[in-house]
Amino acid sequence: MNDPYQRPQTTDYRPPLRRRPPRTPAVSVIIGINVLVFLAWQAASVMPSLQQFMVENFLVSTTHLAHGLVWTLLTAAFSHSEIWHIAINMFVLWSFGTVLERLWGTRTFVVFYLVAAVVSSISHCLVSTFLIGNSNIQALGASGAISGLLLAYALLFPHHKILLMGIVPIPALMGVLAFVGIDLWGLFAQTRGGGLPIGHGAHLGGALAGALMYYFYLRSNLPADSDPYRRTPASAPILSPDEAHEFERIRIKIEAYGPQALNPKEKYFLDQLRERVLKAGGHDH
DSSP: OOOTTOOOOOOOOOOOTTOOOOOOHHHHHHHHHHHHHHHHHHHHTTOHHHHHHHHHHSOBOHHHHHTTOTTHHHHGGGOOOSHHHHHHHHHHIIIIIHHHHHHHOHHHHHHHHHHHHHHHHHHHHHIIIIISOOTTOOBOOSHHHHHHHHHHHHHHSTTSEEEETTTEEEEHHHHHHHHHHHHHHHHHHHHTTOSOSOOHHHHHHHHHHHHHHIIIIIHHHSOGGGOTTSOOOTTSOOOOHHHHHHHHHHHHHHHHHOGGGOOHHHHHHHHHHHHHHHHHHTOOO
16 A cells, blocks of 8 residues: 655755855965964063064055065954954955855865955055055955955946945945945055055055956856856757746846845755766766
């Protein structure tokens, strides 16, 4: 006799309760390094020898570069001395960086972040020397590298809503361009002897680096298996009409609102499709 409670095996949706989201080790490591350097700055306030070491190795300026301290182009981007500064930067890094690391893969994310960090430091040195006229201005903080991430995110998901100043919901691209405008205004004020002690030049340099890397590399050169939301390659299994329609609907939704807008069923559909693509392409999974 047939068991009335036995369900036939189907390919219908099953909630992916046991599936873990892709790991984002790079973001976690970057945050950890920033926290350690921040703690070193706090200890340096009562240790003169450590204070001198931190000033020489974790602040970037044109003067430092002229004395051969070129590594500060990178170390300064992992350096914060005030709690509000590191808190804001690490919150933004976690909020947007984890999404981008999942999409791009850890290696591409790390390269992107480090390049944006170095370019932002170079930009600070150029701006402080040639526009502000003071080569001794020192800078620190991850804001420049994070500006690059934000601009890349906005170009990927221009209509996804973000909170401007943590309050006003606006499309990502509009919000990021608003921040760029504020930095341009702030830099202009600094060139006239005013403005706030903020590294507007570093922010703008990081944003420019992010835009250039997005347009000249990320849009066309990412491997297909690093982004589960890209279109399937020609070698992938042919989708049924219903699957093709569902994939197109989800793609449009991601472009409009970002991957966070997907529900569990849509995420499961993309995960299953990605596995089919990887198997068809001969990739290990």
